[in-house]
Amino acid sequence: MRIVEVRERTAPIASPIANAFIDFSKMTLSLVAVVTDVIRDGKPVIGYGFNSNGRYGQGGLIRERFAPRILEAKPDDLIDSTGENIDPHKVWATMFTNEKPGGHGERSVAIGTIDMAVWDAVAKIAGKPLFRLLSERYGTVANPKVFVYAAGGYYYPGKGLEGLATEMKSYLDRGYNVVKMKIGGAPLTDDLKRIEHVLKLLPSGCQLAVDANGRFDLSTAVDYAKALREYDLFWYEEAGDPLDYELQEKLAEHYPKPMATGENLFSMQDARNLIRYGGMRKDRDWLQFDCALSYGLVEYLRTLEMLKNYGWSWTRCIPHGGHQMSLNIAAGLGLGGNESYPDLFQPYGGFPDGVKVENGHIVMPELPGIGFEGKSDLIKEMRSLAS
């Protein structure tokens, strides 16, 4: 068996929203199809992948470096010991040929996108949902019930407090019990009004998380911490620059409640620096590393191993990105849950058709691969790339 083609298309996911650092008016992503010569139900197995929002499409890197390396490799160098399936670790090593360590840049996004498509193909060839394949391979107990929270609450031109309240209420109406909103794009006093407006409408048992998208210096992060610690927030996310581990560590002195970060750490080594030097507390803080931005599941497995070695439970991981790949990892390997964008970045985010959120959880359907075939608007886009 062999990989016969790797296709990429850069697609828009633009919207007028803004967080504290960027707007999404020109946002794109890469959609990838990995075409194999394995036939299932009379058709070649094709794996699909895409990168998470926030880092733009990676067509240049994929076309110039990573797809050619896969296609130039000897087919036997990419398959596993059964001879009947692709070995994602070997594909990863092939993509990483002649790449220096460190300075990860955005090649981690390009590789992560192809890696997603490879795992989709591997699970389809095995004829099972990816989360079942992962639990079998890595000795974990699969749990198809996954915690999900609703992310949104962006700064929208013209959207006042009422617009924010309507949005948050609509997430609660759809079964979520944790909702997330942006902070740091307005002065502290305005953000506190926005937060209090949302807190007022949350029924008991529901919680709010806030996300500053790396906007603050230490003193602003501390000012926010002093105000935010008066509330009962689900978490205070990405207060300062994602690579400023000292800021994160010092902030903990002022914020005894849960914090979250990690979506902009793109390698096991960066994640390890956060664990070593960021003062993150394994009894309450949350880790948001997103495989689709950070070299894929092959690297995420290394990150999970690192966490285990530092005594962190995988249940402290709730990845960024809101894609079905991380849902499978959560269900298969026992993460704490996954992000979800009920109304944003469609058709890429979300769940297979018919999957409902109940009391903040979804149940994974038993679809082969990652499950993209179960989401009709998404698979239509994907098939249009492959055909």
Ligand SMILES: O=C([O-])CC(=O)C(=O)O
């Ligand atoms: O606004 C963004 O870049 C997305 C983000 O931080 C999140 O989903 O946590």
Ligand SMILES: [Mg+2]
């Ligand atoms: Mg975030």
